[in-house]
Amino acid sequence: MTTRRQLIAALPLLALVRPAAATPEEQKAAIATYTSNAPIKRGKVTIDIAQLIDNGNAVPIAIRVDSPMTEQDHVTDIAIFNEKNPLPDVVRFKLTPLAGKPEISTRIRLATSQTLTALARTSDGQWWQQTVDVIVALAACVEGEAI
Amino acid sequence: MASALIHMPASAKPGEIIEVRALIAHTMETGFRPGPDGKPLTRDIIRKFECRYNGKTVISAELHPAMSANPYIAFFVKATASGPLEFTWTGDNAFTQTEQKQLQVQP
Numbered sequence: 001m002t003t004r005r006q007l008i009a010a011l012p013l014l015a016l017v018r019p020a021a022a023t024p025e026e027q028k029a030a031i032a033t034y035t036s037n038a039p040i041k042r043g044k045v046t047i048d049i050a051q052l053i054d055n056g057n058a059v060p061i062a063i064r065v066d067s068p069m070t071e072q073d074h075v076t077d078i079a080i081f082n083e084k085n086p087l088p089d090v091v092r093f094k095l096t097p098l099a100g101k102p103e104i105s106t107r108i109r110l111a112t113s114q115t116l117t118a119l120a121r122t123s124d125g126q127w128w129q130q131t132v133d134v135i136v137a138l139a140a141c142v143e144g145e146a147i
Numbered sequence: 148m149a150s151a152l153i154h155m156p157a158s159a160k161p162g163e164i165i166e167v168r169a170l171i172a173h174t175m176e177t178g179f180r181p182g183p184d185g186k187p188l189t190r191d192i193i194r195k196f197e198c199r200y201n202g203k204t205v206i207s208a209e210l211h212p213a214m215s216a217n218p219y220i221a222f223f224v225k226a227t228a229s230g231p232l233e234f235t236w237t238g239d240n241a242f243t244q245t246e247q248k249q250l251q252v253q254p
Contacts, residue, residue: 057215057216058215058216059215069225082213085212085213086177086179086212087211087212087213089211089213090211090213090214091208091209091210091211091213091214092208092209093206093207093208093209093222094204094206094207094208095205095206095222096203096204096205096206097225098200098203098204098205098224098225098227099205099206099222099223099224099225100164100223100224100225101164101223101225103222103223104206104220104221104222105168105219105220105221105222106214106215106218106219106220106221107214107215107218107219108213108214108215109177109212109213109214109215110213
């Protein structure tokens with residue numbers, strides 16, 4: 001029988017098996033590089049994602065930005081960053097006024113429960129962000145062979 | 148050739164905003180998963196996606212390993228004139244694929 005003490009002793013081993021994960025600091029650094037250290041305001045961006053995720057291998061996510069999407073006032077960039085996947089980047093979009101509506105849906109991988117950040121840049125050069133906390137039951141990235 | 152699925156209306160009214168959904172079959176191997184020998188499998192992902200409408204870029208994307216296998220991207224296009232929508236995916240191991248769909252714009 002496995003005692004609690006043995007389990008605790010095995011914890012560092014488990015940590016070794018997992019691939020290196022990005023840290024919240026790495027996420028911050030990646031965002032700073034992406035926005036060239038521009039100030040980021042909260043708002044305008046909406047993240048549509050389930051709070052409790054069964055399967056981290058394909059998580060539907062939609063990003064909406066409050067913008068009329070005209071030639072004068074549109075969204076130029078949308079990006080998603082994560083805290084605890086092996087890499088802080090998820091996806092970066094570039095939009096033009098031809099898109100007509102500043103909304104994007106996609107499917108992403110999530111290694112574990114974490115905070116996601118969505119960023120958007122409007123054509124006047126301002127950056128906007130929104131964050132969301134998600135709980136992931138079955139993680140992506142940690143399994144061996146394909147399922 | 149990987150199989151690609153593109154869902155969009157065949158025709159639209161001028162000024163109408165249509166939804167375009169694009170999906171392509173691709174493993175999107177992250178480069179972090181261990182293979183049978185315990186060593187990480189080499190990365191093989193799609194790096195870029197672009198959609199052009201009558202030759203002009205509507206949207207482009209830079210994909211990272213955190214995108215799911217068979218990357219799915221849905222977005223909107225404002226219909227202005229009849230013409231082709233061109234979808235291009237490019238990635239590791241010289242992966243490149245282009246698909247085309249016609250959009251009829253009539254009042």
